[in-house]
Structure formats: C-alpha cells, structure tokens
Amino acid sequence: MNKNKLTRRDFLKMAGVTSAGLALSACGVDVTKLPDPTVTASITPFPTATQTPIPTPETLASLKDLEFWIDDFVNAHGGTIKVNETNMNARELTNKIRTNPESFTQTKLISSKEYSFLMVNDVPIGIAGGDKKWSESSLRILAELKGIELEFAWAGDDFLRQHNISSEKYVELSKLIGNSFIIGGGVQTQQVFQNFTTQDWQRVIKNWNDIKGQLQSNKVPSGYPYYLDYGKEMIRQVTIASVNENPKMRGLWLMHLGNGLDSIIKGSFSSQELSIILEFIIKSIVLSFPEINRWDATDELVNAYVTEEPDLRFWYQIFGKSPAQTSISDVADLMIVIAQWIKEANQNAEVIITEDAILDFNNAYAPWSINAFNDVLENISSKSQAHLFKGIDCEFNLWVYDGLDIEKMKANLDKWNNWGFHLYGSETMIVTGDTSIQRRTSGILSGKVDPIEQQDLMYKQLFQFYLDAQAPTFGFGELGDMDNWLEMGDDPLYNTAPGIFDVNYRKKSCYFVLAKTLFENL
Incomplete structure (x- = not known):
C-alpha cells in the first residue's frame, strides 16, 4: 500500500x-434551546405595574423559517417528494402546510411532557413545547430527548x-x-x-x-x-x-x-x-x-x-x-x-x-x-x-x-x-x-x-x-x-x-x- x-x-x-x-x-x-414543555402555571399580575404585551408566538402558518426547513427536506429527496399521493416541490409543500398546519402536526408525550411536532411523511421537521415556539427538530434536539x-x-x-x-x-x-x-x-x-x-x-x-x-x-x-x-x-x-x-x-x-x-x-x-x-x-x-x-x-x-x-x-x-x-x-x-x-x-x-x-x-x-x-x-x-x-x-x-x-x-x-x-x-x-x-x-x-x-x-x-x-x-x-x-x-x-x-x-x-x-x- x-x-x-x-x-x-x-x-x-x-x-x-x-x-x-x-x-x-x-x-x-435559529435553534437556541430545547422548546419548553407544556406546563400549567398561574400568573398573578402586580397591580401597579405597566404590562408589556407578550407577542403571540408564530404559528406554522406564519413561521418564517418553515420554508427553509421544507426546502432542506425536499432537496434531500431530489427536489420533489410525494405527500399524500401528491408529488410536491418545496414551495408547494410549504404552502400546503401553511394552509392546513393541523394536518401536519402531531403531539407526543415525552417524559411526562407534551411536545408538538411538525411531521412530513412521519419525519419530524419542527418541534414546539409549552411556549408554542417552533424550532427545527434537529438531530441534536431529538437525541437529547x-x-x-x-x-x-x-x-x-x-x-x-x-x-x-x-x-x-x-x-x-x-x-x-x-x-x-x-x-x-x-x-x-x-x-x-x-x-x-x-x-x-x-x-x-x-x-x-x-x-x-x-x-x-x-x-x-x-x-x-x-x-x-x-x-x-x-x-x-x-x-x-x-x-x-x-x-x-x-x-x-x-x-x-x-x-x-x-x-x-x-x-x-x-x-x-x-x-x-x-x-x-x-x-x-x-x-x-x-x-x-x-x-x-x-x-x-x-x-x-x-x-x-x-x-x-x-x-x-x-x-x-x-x-x-x-x-x-x-x-x-x-x-x-x-x-x-x-x-x-x-x-x-x-x-x-x-x-x-x-x-x-x-x-x-x-x-x-x-x-x-x-x-x-x-x-x-x-x-x-x-x-x-x-x-x-x-x-x-x-x-x-x-x-x-x-x-x-x-x-x-x-x-x-x-x-x-x-x-x-x-x-x-x-x-x-x-x-x-x-x-x-x-x-x-x-x-x-x-x-x-x-x-x-x-x-x-x-x-x-x-x-x-x-x-x-x-x-x-x-x-x-x-x-x-x-x-x-x-x-x-x-x-x-x-x-x-x-x-x-x-x-x-x-x-x-x-x-x-x-x-x-x-
């Protein structure tokens, strides 16, 4: 040799x-931490404080990063992918998810904590915890779980x-x-x-x-x-x-x-x-x-x-x-x-x-x-x-x-x-x-x-x-x-x-x- x-x-x-x-x-x-799990908490506002409105978390319908996640997924499969018997490119699949996000969402109880997952063909693409903030469900996050x-x-x-x-x-x-x-x-x-x-x-x-x-x-x-x-x-x-x-x-x-x-x-x-x-x-x-x-x-x-x-x-x-x-x-x-x-x-x-x-x-x-x-x-x-x-x-x-x-x-x-x-x-x-x-x-x-x-x-x-x-x-x-x-x-x-x-x-x-x-x- x-x-x-x-x-x-x-x-x-x-x-x-x-x-x-x-x-x-x-x-x-964009992922900075594992999404917080769903928790139940009671909040007692301080009576004299000025309350700053809390922004509503982005939904899948409006999530900016969604198109990047889907583009990665579709690109990995040759540029088009069959979803529910229909061939789609990245833009078409992104629009489909934005139109009907519930049909692509699945909840899962992990260690007594509930998480929501964006799923395409049984593959987790995104994840959200109790704060409803979506992030990419990277191998790192999934492996941590x-x-x-x-x-x-x-x-x-x-x-x-x-x-x-x-x-x-x-x-x-x-x-x-x-x-x-x-x-x-x-x-x-x-x-x-x-x-x-x-x-x-x-x-x-x-x-x-x-x-x-x-x-x-x-x-x-x-x-x-x-x-x-x-x-x-x-x-x-x-x-x-x-x-x-x-x-x-x-x-x-x-x-x-x-x-x-x-x-x-x-x-x-x-x-x-x-x-x-x-x-x-x-x-x-x-x-x-x-x-x-x-x-x-x-x-x-x-x-x-x-x-x-x-x-x-x-x-x-x-x-x-x-x-x-x-x-x-x-x-x-x-x-x-x-x-x-x-x-x-x-x-x-x-x-x-x-x-x-x-x-x-x-x-x-x-x-x-x-x-x-x-x-x-x-x-x-x-x-x-x-x-x-x-x-x-x-x-x-x-x-x-x-x-x-x-x-x-x-x-x-x-x-x-x-x-x-x-x-x-x-x-x-x-x-x-x-x-x-x-x-x-x-x-x-x-x-x-x-x-x-x-x-x-x-x-x-x-x-x-x-x-x-x-x-x-x-x-x-x-x-x-x-x-x-x-x-x-x-x-x-x-x-x-x-x-x-x-x-x-x-x-x-x-x-x-x-x-x-x-x-x-x-």
Missing part, C-alpha cells in the same frame, strides 16, 4: 473527532482552510449534531512526543523515581520537549464552537496500532525500561489535557495484531515478548495496563476500546478481526478487568453492497455483554460508490439495490441496533461528504459520499432517516 496515502489516522492527525453531545442551544442556526450522543469526526481550522471548507457552515452543521467533541489531532502519542530524542527517553528512565512521584501527584514532569500546542489549539477550537463554551471531549490514540516511536526504537531499551517509558507517555498525555475526560485506551490494536507485522507489535516487549511470541493474552494485558494508567492519572476518566470491522460480518476481510477481538475481550473478562472499560467503540467502514447482518451483530453483542462489556459508540461511514473502502468491487448486493436507498436503510438499521443496545453514543466517521477523508490524499477513493451532509453542506436523506428513527424511539 502507498505509504503516502492519506489514511483515517492521517486525517485525524490533522483534524479532531467530535462527539455530538447534547447541550441545547445553537450558533449560526432520547438521551443519546451523536459523534462525528471534527476537522480543525487548518484542515478546513486547506480544503476550502467553509468554517462558518461547518460549525452551523455541527450545531445540528451536538456539543461533545473527540480530539484526534494534537493529543496522540506520535505528536505529543515528536520532539523527544533517545536521550530524552534515557533521562526519563534515569529520573524515574522522581518522575513517578510527580505523576502520582498529578503533575506533568517538567523539563521535557512535549509538543502540546496543537492539542491545546484543538481544545480551544471545539470550546469556541461548542454550545456555551462547555464541551465534553474524548481523546484518541494513546496507543494506536502498537508501533513505537523511532526515538524509542533506536534506544534498544529493556522490557522494564520500555514499561517505564509507556507509563510516562500515557500519564503525561492524560495529565496534560485535563479538559478531556474520555480516552481511547487503544485504537485498532487488534486489527494491527492480526496483520502479524512485527513493527505493529513493538510494545509487547514490556511483557518480555518478541513480535513472534505475542499472543491474544498479551493484547489483553496491554489494554488492561493502559486503562489502569489512565485511571491512575484521572480516576474519573471513561476508558474506551476502539476497533475496526468487529461487527462487519458481510465484509470478506473482517472475520480475522472479529474472532481475535472476541478472544481479547474474553481474555480480559477471565482476568476480571472488564470493569476498567466504559465500552466498545466500533469503526464501521461500510459499503452499501455488503449490507448488514443485524442478527449476527446482536448475537456477537450478547457475547460482549456476557463478558462484561457494553457497546459504547461508533465511527460510521457508509460508502455508496462502486468500490468499498477496502478496495473491493464485488459485494453480495452488487447490482441488486439502489445505493442511496441502501445507505438510508443501513443507517436506520445500524442506528436502531445502537438504540436497542442502549449505547450512550452513535457516531459518524466525519461530519459530511465535504470533509470526507476517503477522497483526499495521494490514493483517493472517489464517489464515496458516506456522510449525512453533502458536499454543499445540505442535509441528505439519511439525515432525515436518522431523525425519523429517533422520533420512533421517543
């Missing part, structure tokens, strides 16, 4: 990853400028998703320690007793050439972009794949010395970014293990194992020890295991990863250490012509649950082109399905799977097609369109499929 190819890892080194949390105000869009977070890859300002992506529009779309961010670029081992030399690592070992005391006191050891600026900048960006400047954050790639830094490899360190170095790495990063309270202990570690590439088995030397000697038990032990170090640096941290293709049963390349990952989880469970982990984050690099085998996914999840693990989240991309992300050109559904309809179906199936599992998050590999990393770099995969927003920053039909699925589960 071309080593200059832009991979998911390279993309996220330049970009962050955002988890759409669910604070309820917006920037750049359901109690699930939505995740997507957040691209940093540099990446947006480099690829001529409107930062203003990008942030507006992110507000439709949420307020929790996962930071990829700037907090990973390869970047934080990129300026370290072999001599710096030797100093760490020499001064370990003093350093360990500082780490135990939650202090980052001083006098070392950490590169923290980019990570701090990413945190600054998501803080500004977030609602009320109060984001949640999750960090990636404390341990990605299992390969070591050149400056460490050149040191020919012993097993004990490598263990010291790795503990220093994990704890220093966690302590350097206290704003981040969720961390991936490992990313794609099992996928790297099954390749049997020696370079990707470097860190197992801390157990005295050569690449050829490394076993499933060692993979489990590496996950365990990293999780323990994260907890020692931040006892309140949530620790996640992230892997690719571990539920993708129709992917011809996936069985090795699925089987090995299950073996690792079972091994961790046998050592009574599953409690260290908040859950499993699944990278879904899916293809419409593979489809999903939901029944096998459910059966496999049952195994995880029996071992003490839970489904945490996802990084979902569903490619619609003629070639899969793995460069396959033939799938079990090739020539049998419409790619857009199949993408909609797979998003619905996968999202429902997560809702049924009561997973705390569900996510996307990027915000939309405009920042699709698959089509960037020296070896691009074109015509993939895996996201929920198109290249013109417009909602796609799969966006509304997710909205409908959320509504059905409220």
